[in-house]
Amino acid sequence: MAKVLCVLYDDPTDGYPTAYARDGLPRIESYPDGQSAPASRGVGFTPGHLLGSVSGELGLRAFLESRGHTLVVTSDKEGDGSVFDRELVDADVVISQPFWPAYLTAERITAAKNLKLAVTAGIGSDHVDLEAAITHGVTVAEVTYSNSISVAEHVVMMTLSLVRNYFPSHRVVLDGGWNVADCVARSYDLEGMHVGTVAAGRIGIAVLRRLAPFDVKLHYTDRRRLPSAIEEELGLVFHESAADMVPHCDVVTINAPLHTETEHLFDEKLLATMKRGTYLINTARAKIVDQEAVQHALESGRLAGYAGDVWYPQPAPADHPWRSMPHHGMTPHISGSSLSAQARYATGTREILESWFDGIPIRDEYLIVAGGALAGTGAHSYAVNPATAES
Incomplete structure (x- = not known):
């Protein structure tokens, strides 16, 4: 059985929502280029609910625990002794979001002896040292096009x-x-x-x-x-x-x-x-x-x-x-984490996990690193030496 470590952002300051501004979401079945939207075999959440925060858990807990896996969810990812670092040591799978990235540095990947899969719930996997992932045989996947x-x-x-x-x-x-x-x-x-x-x-x-x-x-x-x-x-x-x-x-x-x-x-x-x-x-x-x-x-x-x-x-x-600089219009990293997008990237994350645990190939468009090399979308989007100071 696997240990899945999921790093998500904190709940709203006034607590996890008990009601929402709208009652549902439009159904999106495919994207403009014809790629089908994420389609997991089951859904453990209500579309339109807050899934990207700690209490939302990307809707994964019931699914993972029903299969005997362990899910650890935290927002504590910085500083010596963080929950992320403590739990990473024996984690098999790490899930993170680009909006609240858990930086999988080369040092962390080396220390995580069991790590085999790093999933980005969303798009953009530069918070993972892709060169180190290639070296250590870690598969990196993201929910391409979801947001x-x-x-x-x-x-x-x-x-x-x-x-x-x-x-x-x-x-x-x-x-x-x-x-x-x-x-x-x-x-x-x-x-x-x-x-x-x-x-x-x-x-x-x-x-x-x-x-x-x-x-x-x-x-x-x-x-x-x-x-x-x-x-x-x-x-x-x-x-x-x-x-x-x-x-x-x-x-x-x-x-x-x-x-x-x-x-x-x-x-x-x-x-x-x-x-x-x-x-x-x-x-x-x-x-x-x-x-x-x-x-x-x-x-x-x-x-x-x-x-x-x-x-x-x-x-x-x-x-x-x-x-404090003049004439800016900055926001926190929210552009790809609307409630609409969360339903898609949570579904895509579960789809990736279903494929991984069942030994089914992960969609090529979701792959960034596989088999010790850039793969799928990663081969088209990233340079040969992908690691940067941010990762």
Whole structure:
């Protein structure tokens, strides 16, 4: 029997919900590219309930314990003697979320002698040292596409919020004010702007499709060029690199995975090439940008705004400089953890575990590392040497 260690974020400050704003969720059976949505053989939760926090347990306890496995759930993952480190020593499976990552470093993987499977409940497995996972024969899987549309919607929301100066305007209302000039002095229309995405995978292309009706000029860069039919449909302009693309854009959104090729891609040098007053949106990973370079670009006016929900480290400390930098629209890492997304990635996590325990191959699109090498989605999304300082 296996020991499954699950690291989730804390319950709401006022306790686990007893009621919800809505009574259910729309049924999503497949994604835009035709991939079927997660489909486990059983469901141990109510769709639309909070599953990503400790009490939600991803709906896994009854399923695992009915098969004789042990489930340990914790949010304590930092510092010497954390529950995560204590329980990891003899864990067979580790489950973590990118929103509250339990960093599986090379040292931790080496110490976890029984570890055979690391599952990301969501997408993005850079909190796992993939090189170490390859070396130690640990399979890494994630619920690919489960929250891609959720993140894409968040990108669109943040883009409009920055361009239209929504956050400061809402603050005026909360503070009892009504000075229109204060609200509109930094407010523009998105219409006619040039918007570019760094990477045009599932999230990037979803962002482009959702922004196209705003009558913007769309740009993208990616290691693989999109089919000409998609370029023509959306009027896309392809650029060989981010350095080639960003000088042409008024809005840049980052939708790339973190690896050695993208770490600190947006540094002082690249930011200096952008138009004065560009908006930068980053819901991918914090270390794709240089933290201090972003602060300086906002202070100098090179960037008109920066928004995203990815930080380093996560959770961000109370004195993190991004909390107080000017003209930002940061949120905690929530873009891919809506209640809608949670139902999908919880189902996908159970689907992966069902396959693993029953000796059935895990879906190729869920695989990041398998058989001592990058595999499935991992082979397409990550560089040969995937480990970064964040992992």
